[in-house]
Amino acid sequence: MRVTSRRVELRSDTFTLPTREMREAMVAAELGDDVYGEDPTVRELEGMAARVLGKEAGCFMxxxxxxxxxxxxxxxxxxxxxxxxxxxxxxxxxxxxxxxCGGVVYRPILNRADGGFEPGDILAALPGDVDDPQFAVPKVLCLENPANHAGAKILPEARVRELAELARRHGIAVHLDGARIFNAAVSSGVPAQEIAACADSVQFCLSKGLGAPVGSVVVGRAAFVREVRRIRKMLGGGMRQSGVLAAAGIVALKNRDRLAHDHETARRLAEGLAATPGVEVVSSGMNMVFFRVPGMDHGRFIEEVGARGVAVAELGHERLRAVTHVGVGLDDVDYAVEAVRAVITGTT
Amino acid sequence: MRVTSRRVELRSDTFTLPTREMREAMVAAELGDDVYGEDPTVRELEGMAARVLGKEAGCFMxxxxxxxxxxxxxxxxxxxxxxxxxxxxxxxxxxxxxxxCGGVVYRPILNRADGGFEPGDILAALPGDVDDPQFAVPKVLCLENPANHAGAKILPEARVRELAELARRHGIAVHLDGARIFNAAVSSGVPAQEIAACADSVQFCLSKGLGAPVGSVVVGRAAFVREVRRIRKMLGGGMRQSGVLAAAGIVALKNRDRLAHDHETARRLAEGLAATPGVEVVSSGMNMVFFRVPGMDHGRFIEEVGARGVAVAELGHERLRAVTHVGVGLDDVDYAVEAVRAVITGTT
Amino acid sequence: MRVTSRRVELRSDTFTLPTREMREAMVAAELGDDVYGEDPTVRELEGMAARVLGKEAGCFMxxxxxxxxxxxxxxxxxxxxxxxxxxxxxxxxxxxxxxxCGGVVYRPILNRADGGFEPGDILAALPGDVDDPQFAVPKVLCLENPANHAGAKILPEARVRELAELARRHGIAVHLDGARIFNAAVSSGVPAQEIAACADSVQFCLSKGLGAPVGSVVVGRAAFVREVRRIRKMLGGGMRQSGVLAAAGIVALKNRDRLAHDHETARRLAEGLAATPGVEVVSSGMNMVFFRVPGMDHGRFIEEVGARGVAVAELGHERLRAVTHVGVGLDDVDYAVEAVRAVITGTT
Amino acid sequence: MRVTSRRVELRSDTFTLPTREMREAMVAAELGDDVYGEDPTVRELEGMAARVLGKEAGCFMxxxxxxxxxxxxxxxxxxxxxxxxxxxxxxxxxxxxxxxCGGVVYRPILNRADGGFEPGDILAALPGDVDDPQFAVPKVLCLENPANHAGAKILPEARVRELAELARRHGIAVHLDGARIFNAAVSSGVPAQEIAACADSVQFCLSKGLGAPVGSVVVGRAAFVREVRRIRKMLGGGMRQSGVLAAAGIVALKNRDRLAHDHETARRLAEGLAATPGVEVVSSGMNMVFFRVPGMDHGRFIEEVGARGVAVAELGHERLRAVTHVGVGLDDVDYAVEAVRAVITGTT
Ligand SMILES: [Ca+2]
Ligand SMILES: [Ca+2]
Ligand SMILES: [Ca+2]
Ligand SMILES: [Ca+2]
Ligand SMILES: [Ca+2]
Ligand SMILES: [Ca+2]
Known part of the structure; x- marks a missing residue:
């Protein structure tokens, strides 16, 4: 029998809804006008984020x-x-x-299987002569850790260190897109501040696995964060009583160890899918499972499991992705595996 | 006797804190991921804003x-x-x-006493020949209504119509910065959608007098709003479960008639200040009073009334501004006038 | 009798054609690839321009x-x-x-009658607090000397010094648009390098009164000019054997004293026009005469004198301008005055 | 015996010096102010370029x-x-x-051995959904033909057609960087206008093998070229009596068949180098020879042949390049091969 009223949201952890504790914190938050730097809750979150990642200052986004x-x-x-x-x-x-907005040239570098770069590829992208005006000179190297596209991989520490040193030798700053850095920390047991140590600046998302409704934080040196804050205003990211959002962010950040639960759920999902005939699990890590259903068109597959209340998405052009989060329990995962099996075998 | 624990915040209506009703709405809001267009509360707010201003669509910011x-x-x-x-x-x-961010040239036009422009000044700013590549060609005329700097003035309707027609004849769109458009509507009795009628696009702030913690809405034609939404994403203004903010915005928008109370408070403040020796009220309108204290340095004045718990600010280089809002009662206004009098007379 | 084959080009001194001496210099020029910095003629011009204006280095444009x-x-x-x-x-x-191209905000300041600015207008354009991210902070003050629009006026030296000091006190560089700086020098007897002394950077045009076919030069400190050169390449202004142009530029720069002749011609033109009933000379200076013909539509006037071979142009919306240059002799001027008189009196 | 006074310039065909015929044309050119669109020689060149490449209009750069x-x-x-x-x-x-300058995102695509792209690589670079605001949507595909980096290869016609069709199906224009398109035409016997047929716009350089001192031309549809002209002015590429440059360009364009001579010279150079022990010719085509000297550091090699008057350059990080042009005769090539041989064998 088909249960259509049930909904298991596996498209992304951006779909997380705030917990009761977050909502209560939002209601109780002490507020001020953050454009004037007077929202105490935003300040608390920014300070907490900086401390947790071992940097001088933070800016809410x-x-x-x-x-x-x-x-x-x-x-x-x-x-x-x-x-x-x-x-x-x-x-x-x-x-x-x-x-x-910045008049900055993107210089994309091939991502290797581990989510990182070959130093040789970086070197090949550097101008032969930085004084030669025909070249746009690189000023930042952006790492993504964990690397979403590589299948939620944690970059090997040695790799990161090598790349950061290479960058520094060439006067290039390192920015870490650590949207899910706490998933990496919880999963690997390496403290987030060690993962962040390689980078001059880090951003992480409060609204993904951490479960807050809105927001990210950039951390780095104090002077850098002042410049970030200036740019934020120009882009229109200066908000007024944003303490309502920061309050949820503080709860999210404090409870970050609960991400372990999402990883467990994802592991169960990966096992369940792996055991399902017609499903090929490509990779899994932290709170994500990447898979294919070689016998079916992915568009049709998404539609049919969707009809059973299970939402998954394609990532890039070739893989399906299922992401666990606070809104997904072990029973949801079991239900999702069952739905996938039913769609593939054509059972109703 | 000096009461230092009391605080009357008159620097701006951006300091408004969310009401209990707003906080409750935030807690109860139905949420979704708005980056996927799935937050029902954001959609409700956007639709409501569009309707109230007589436009096709809206986009939360x-x-x-x-x-x-x-x-x-x-x-x-x-x-x-x-x-x-x-x-x-x-x-x-x-x-x-x-x-x-846009590679757009600002072409500032002299603001006249009523907050609007002389048509001749606009004409003088138009290129003699739009096909001549030496000119940056104007594509939008931005009006501000009410005009903050002109002392919170409502632009005369005839003026607005004349300027809008002039713009249209030259293929120039009209954007209305209606940050406080509902103050204008409540104050003049002209429905907001009539004030907005002259404009192709309008933005208004939920976080000023309307009292919501965060946010603004842009409204206009559907295709225009789609383009605005695309740009918002690029700037980093796409938020996830922003329904928590929109919920407060809906309450704010529904209760917009309460702005009348702020106007009454401001009137009382204006009268009180006008009656205070050493204070010169320059202008007042809606929820704002602009004044000077000719006998004192403005910086010192701000500091001294601040020590008595009354916060006012300088606007531009020459005027002081006091703004009333939901957090300011009639007794606060009386207290503020008393504090100003005390500072000016040097009484403690 | 109407002489239609004669042509007196008074629209601008940009219409100057290279002299025989320039053409010969172009043919004889020693050349190289200037993108590699190997064109000796370009280097010679850049060095000469820097010396003449008392700066460290120059860059051909x-x-x-x-x-x-x-x-x-x-x-x-x-x-x-x-x-x-x-x-x-x-x-x-x-x-x-x-x-x-630069993401730079233009902040226009009212031009006063002498072509310069009131210091108070500059101060009013400076942000109250340069650390406040809501402000775009000025980093350069651009002067135009002589001021084209003010009627080819030389900025009073005291004015320039006052503005330059004001700028420096606020950490703002001074750029001089000296498109016709040598007209000012020749006309006033003040050496160009004194006129340039107030400025961190100066540009002047070789292709206006100086008579070269193409090009301008930017001069300033060596490090500044290196940055200018980098930007030039990005904009697409790096040219190959541009020594062919620089050769004419060198001749133009060497012969700059001949501008005195254009000023004499312009004086005669101004006198002739002033003596013509129906013509109102608004101002004249150096090689320009600004005038009006109150009784006629300017468009029609331009067309009718044009039919007699005399080309003048409107500048801005209200004035006619006649500019003398190497291609205009005293007899051309007399012919032009005659043509104007004929048009105004309606004689054929 | 070492001949140090001789100089064979093989670094690039940008080093070409104008011929006597060009210099004479420059002297004789009829000129006007091209910023006003009044230079007849520039117009002639633009029209000629458009005709030769089968497009509606051209713009000199x-x-x-x-x-x-x-x-x-x-x-x-x-x-x-x-x-x-x-x-x-x-x-x-x-x-x-x-x-x-444009706020445009570069999306680099892997160049294949023939200098072109795999259609699959293009498809992978297209957004899944052009209406999804998270994507920058491609609006132009830039081809380079001949492809400099691929070793001066002519793109296979079938490849070009396939890519152009793919682009058009996705609403993407095709721009051809045909810097050396006439080398390709002369070398392959395919008329330039056939090579250009695939493209909405083409640019070619007058100052490379064609031998003019300065300049390029963009050709395309008339409305497109008007927009190009507008952008040129904004970038500062509007020049005054640029007919002096265009005159040389016209001669260059008329004499384009002489490129066959450069190709013959390059062939002889390739053969000479291939027959030199210690030299590995990687590829050669049209007027270029790419080679390596595996036993020597490239920097030292360049210096040592340079001391013998032979100038070559590294291209990218790994290859040496020698380029023939109007300034290089068969005897220069023989001399260059001899110099290379001497350097490698260590003979003085
Ligand atoms: Ca969320
Ligand atoms: Ca507020
Ligand atoms: Ca930009
Ligand atoms: Ca000229
Ligand atoms: Ca830009
Ligand atoms: Ca050349």
Whole structure:
């Protein structure tokens, strides 16, 4: 029998809804006008984020897109270049903001299987002579950790260190798109501040697995964050009583260890899918499972499991992705596996 | 006796804190991921805003700055110009975003006493020949109504109509920065949608007198709003479960008639200040009083009334401004007048 | 009898054709690839220009527009502002390039009768607090000397010094659009390098009164000129064997004293026009005469004197301008005055 | 015996010096102010270029960089993307101008061995949904033909047609960077206008093998060229009596068949180098020879042949390139081969 009223949202962890605790914090939050720097709750969140990631200061943002954009602009003067992953979210899904708003050239580098770059590929992208005006000179190297497109992989520590050193030798700052950095920390047992240590600036999202409704934070040195704040205002990201959002963010950040639960759920989902005939699990990690259903058109597959209340999405042109989060329990996962099996076998 | 624990916030209506009703609506809001267009509360707010202002569609924004920036960019292709008030908020306080992000040239026009422009000044700013490549061609005329800098004046209807017709004859769209359009509507008795009728696009702020914690809305034709939405994403203004903010915005918009109370409070404040020796009320309108204290340095005045818990601000280089809002009662106003009198007479 | 085969070109001194000496220099020029910095003739011109204007280095440009644009961009990082004359060529006739290519905000300042600015107007355009992110902070003040729109006026030296000091106190560089700086020098007897002394950078045009076919030069400190050169390449102004143009430029620059002849011709033209009933000479200076013909539509006037072979142009919306140059002799001027008289009196 | 006074310039065909015929044409050219569209020689060149390439109109440019930049900007509104070769001159050597001046995102595509692209790589670069605001939507595909980096290869006609059709199906214009298109035409016997037929716009350089001192031309539809001309003015590429340059360009274009001589010279050079022990010819085509000297550091090799008067250059990080042109005779080539042999064998 088909249960159509049930809904298991596996498209992304951006769909997380705020918990009761977050909603209560939002109601109780002490507020002020953050455009004047007077919202105590925003300040608390920014300070907490900086401490947790081992940086001097933080700046609250309406989105991860603006967090990355502001950070790149603060690192890159007009006419310089940003080295980004060919498959990175920054390059593919953020509408080219650094070129539009910053006059910055994206210089995409091939992402290797581990989500990182070959040093040789970086070197090949550097101008032979930085004084030669025909070249846009790179001023930031953007890493994504964990790497979404590589199948939610944690970048190997040695790789990161090697790339960061290479960047520094060439006067290039390192920005870490750590949208899901706490998934990486919880999953690997490496403290987030160690993962962040390689980078001059880091952004992370409160609204993904952490479960807050809105927001990201950029952290880095104090002077850098002041520049980020200036750019944020120009882009229109200065908000008034944004403490209502920050309050939920504080709860999200405090409870970050609960991400372990999402990883467990994802593991169960990966096992269930792997055991389902007609499903090929490509990779899984943290709160994500990437898979294919070789016998079916992906569009049709998405539609049919959707009809059974299970929402998954294609990522890029070839893979399906299921993401677990606070809104997905173990029973939801079991239900989802059952729905996939039913769709593939054609059972109703 | 000096009461230092009392605080009367008159610097701006951006300092409004959400009411209990708003906070409850935020907690109860039905949410979704608005980046996927799935937040029902955001959609409800956008639809309501469009209806109230008589336009086809709306787009929720994290700030008035982004609302104006996105609207200008949607009207103005790269290399074109925006006609803006020399004293307008858009030109003076929004960090030049349209030039930075949009490659748009600001062409400031002298603001006349009524907050509007002389048609001749507009004509003088138009290129003799739009096909001559030496000119940046204006594609939008930005009006501000009510005009903040002119002392919270409502633009005369005939003036607005004349300017809008002039713009249209030259293929120039009209954008209305209606940050406080509902103050104008409530104060004049003219429905907001009539005030908005002259404009192709309008933005208004939920977080000023309307009292919501965060947000603005841009309204206009459906195709225009789609373009605004695209630009919003690029700027980083796409938020996830922004229904938490929109819920407060809906309450704010429904209760907009309460602005009448702020106007009454401001009138009482204006009268009280006018009756205070050493205070010169320059102008007052809606929820604002502009004044000077000719015998004192403004910086010192601000500090001294501040020590008594009354916060006012300088606007531009020469005037003090006091703004009433939901957080300011009639007794607060009386207290503020008393504090001003005490500071000026030097009484403690 | 109407002489239609004669042509007196008074629309602008940009119409100057290269002299025989220039053409011969072009043919004989030693050339190289200037993109590699190997054109000896370009280097010679750049060095000569720097010396004549008392600066460290120079950079050859395809146009005055690019010279100003590159200089403004080199002074102004993305998001900063350029203070420019409301009536200046930079603001009105250069297509807004600094906003489009540089993300720079134009902040126009009212031009006073002498072509300069009131210090108070500059101060009013400065942000109250440069650290407040709502403001675009000015980084360059652009002067135009002589001021084209003010009727080819030389800025009073005291005025220039006052403005330059004001700028410096606020950390603002001074750029001089000296398109016709040598007309000012020859006319006033003040050496060009004294006129240039107030400015951090200067551009002048070789292709106006100096008579070269193409080009301008930017001069300033060596590090500044290196940055200008980088920007020039990005804009597409790096040319190959541009020594062919520079050769004519060298001749033009060497023979700059011949501008005195154009000033004499213009004086005679001004006198002739002043003595013509129906003509009102508004102002004249150096090689320009600004006038009106109150009894006639300017468009029709231009057409009718044009039919007699005399080309003049409207500048802005209200004045006619006649400009003398190497291609205009005393007899041409007499012929032109006669043609104007005939048109006004309706004689054929 | 070492002949140090002889100089064989093989670094690039940009080093070509104007011929006597060109210099004479420059002296004799009829001129006017091209900013007013009144230079007859520029018009003649633009018309000739358009005809030769089978397009409606042309626009003269100070450089190939500005030609490509203006064309990309005319095709690509702010916020859209340009598909460019990863190894193309546009992407690597033109300072990122389209991002800086145009707010355009470069989307580099892997260049295949033939200098073209795999259709699948193009498809992978297209957004899944052009209405989804997270994507910068491509509006132009830039081909380079012949492909400099691929070793001066002519793109196979079938490849070009396939790519152009693919582009058109997705509403993407095709721009051809035909810097050396006439080398391709002369070498292949295919008329230039057939090579250009696939493209909406083409730019070619007058100052490379064609031998003119300065300039490029963009050709395309009349409305497109008007937009290019507008952008040229904004960038500062509007020049005054540029007929002096166009005159040489006309001679260059008329004599384009002489490129066959450069190809013959290059063939002889390739053979000579191939027969030299210690030299590995990687590829050769038209007027270029790409080679390596595996036993020597390239920097030292360049210096040592340079000491013998033979100038070659590294291209990218791994190859040496020698380019023949009007300034290189058969005897120069023989001399160059001898110099290379001497350097490698260590003979003085
Ligand atoms: Ca969420
Ligand atoms: Ca508020
Ligand atoms: Ca820009
Ligand atoms: Ca000239
Ligand atoms: Ca730009
Ligand atoms: Ca050449």
């Amino acid at each position: 309406p989105s991860g897109t603006m967090a990355n954009l502001s950070a790149i602009m603060a690192h890159c003067p007009r006419g310089s270049a940003a080295l980004v992953g060919m498959d990175s979210d920054i390059y593919r899904y953020e509408a080219g903001g650094a070129s539009v | 994290p700030s008035g700055t982004m609302a104006n920036l996105s609207a200008i960019m949607a009207h103005c292709p790269r290399g074109s110009a925006a006609l803006v008030g020399m004293d307008s908020d858009i030109y003076r306080y929004e960090a030049g975003g349209a030039s930075v | 395809p146009s005055g527009t690019m010279a100003n644009l590159s200089a403004i961009m080199a002074h102004c990082p993305r998001g900063s502002a350029a203070l420019v004359g409301m009536d200046s060529d930079i603001y009105r006739y250069e297509a807004g390039g600094a906003s489009v | 100070p450089s190939g960089t500005m030609a490509n930049l203006s064309a990309i900007m005319a095709h690509c509104p702010r916020g859209s993307a340009a598909l460019v070769g990863m190894d193309s001159d546009i992407y690597r050597y033109e300072a990122g101008g389209a991002s800086v």
